[in-house]
Amino acid sequence: MKTLDPANYDHLKLENQLCFPVYAASRLIIRAYQPHLDALGITYPQYLTLMVLWEEETMTVNEIAHKLLLNTNTITPLLKRLEAMKLVSRSRGIDDERKVMISLTDKGRAMREDASSIPFKLVAGLEDKGLTPSMLLNLKQQLHQLIEGMASF
Amino acid sequence: MKTLDPANYDHLKLENQLCFPVYAASRLIIRAYQPHLDALGITYPQYLTLMVLWEEETMTVNEIAHKLLLNTNTITPLLKRLEAMKLVSRSRGIDDERKVMISLTDKGRAMREDASSIPFKLVAGLEDKGLTPSMLLNLKQQLHQLIEGMASF
DNA sequence: CGCATTTATATCGCGCGCGATAAATATTTA
DNA sequence: TAAATATTTATCGCGCGCGATATAAATGCG
Structure with a gap:
């Protein structure tokens, strides 16, 4: 029985954690996607956002954030970048001026084919x-x- | 049989992906750690770095990066922040001047107790x-x- | 030895991810 | 209806995470 440590800190070892494998796997998967997404000129979070919109063409910022389990302050600038790339369009809600409706453009819709x-x-x-x-x-x-x-x- | 789409894009649905659950789970776990790490004044990647050093008190930048499956350019500034917090010390290798040896300080070693x-x-x-x-x-x-x-x- | 190559770390730029905060609109409530 | 409250989005700052690049030290090779 090894007693190098006065207390037992095995539960603090990296290999005994659940958190680290999830964190590492997430980054490894994103790395694996990278070359394919580079070919489309988008990032991984942008790809996930487009996947949401490919299922439902028009959604509010809030709805997208909720689907992706992200905060709206994360995807607000992301959506502006997608807009700059002409992949989505942004417009204020008619019934509720606070909401911002995000819609796929033809270009954004067409990208689904390339991503499939x-x-x-x-x-x-x-x-x-x-x-x-x-x-x-x-x-x-x-x-x-x-x-x-x-x-x- | 539903044929709303000319092609079948089911494999592009968020719920059918493996990548998204891994990505989401990773962020949710980090969020769960947040309050506990806030109490220690460190971030989640800093916590993982300390876990590595709690297992082996002195390592090179490369060895730490390899353990965490991160690039060195990610942890170089992270290690500098840990140094600024007096949790680790940095010194050039004696045998090889290119290497930077990262060592736990007493304060960094003591934090294991609080984190356990x-x-x-x-x-x-x-x-x-x-x-x-x-x-x-x-x-x-x-x-x-x-x-x-x-x-x- | 001299020079090219490799290795180890650092720097820079950009896009997240999120806490804190702000601003505008809508809803509730007195 | 007027004021308080809630909702929705945006802004700001900081710390990653990583590709591209730089710099210095070590190694290999003719």
Whole structure:
């Protein structure tokens, strides 16, 4: 029995944490997306934002932020950059002047076609590394459970 | 069978992605750590860096970056901030002048004591949300597999 | 030895991510 | 209706995270 430490700090070791693997995996996945997104000229958070809009073409800033579990002050400048790239348009709500409606432009809508092959490429890359689709599905479901539990914090 | 879309873009839906849950979970976990780390006056990446040094008191910038799967240009300024807080010290390597040795100070070493209760509090909070320790362990192991596969990209 | 190459760290610029705060509009309530 | 409150978005500052680049020290090689 090793007693190098007066107290037992094993629970503070990086390898025993859940937080670090999630954090590291997130960055590694974003890195894997990078070359594909570079080809489209967008960043990973911008890609996620477009995915939201590809499902529903017009949404408020708040609704997008809620879907992505982000604060509005994070996506406000992001949406302005997407607007500068002519991928979305911004307009004040008619019924409620406080709301800002974000809509896909034709260009933003067209980008879905270019992006549609990306997930397949990523999954194929992971399969080459020995990660089966069923394993990824399992992981996804467990993460959804974790998010469900944590989003209510 | 719904055919609202000419092509099938289901694989581009947020809920069908693995990338988004990992990304969201990472941020939610960091948010959960926030109040505990605020009490110590450090950020989440700084906390991870200290965890590495709590396991091995002196390491080079490169070794720390490698452990955290980060680039050195990310942690160089981070380490300078830790130095400004008197939590670590920086000194050039004797054998190799290019290397910068990062060492824990007494203050940095002492902070482990204050931090040691954090993981327990977090796990307890998750248990209250219905997430069992065995589920978290399972998730951690799966993430390690994913990281193993992706780190070689 | 002299010079090219590699390695280790640092610098710079940009886009998040978020706490704190502000400003404008809408809603509630006295 | 007038004032207080709430909602929605925007602004600001700071710390990452990383690609591109720079600088200095070490290594390799003719």
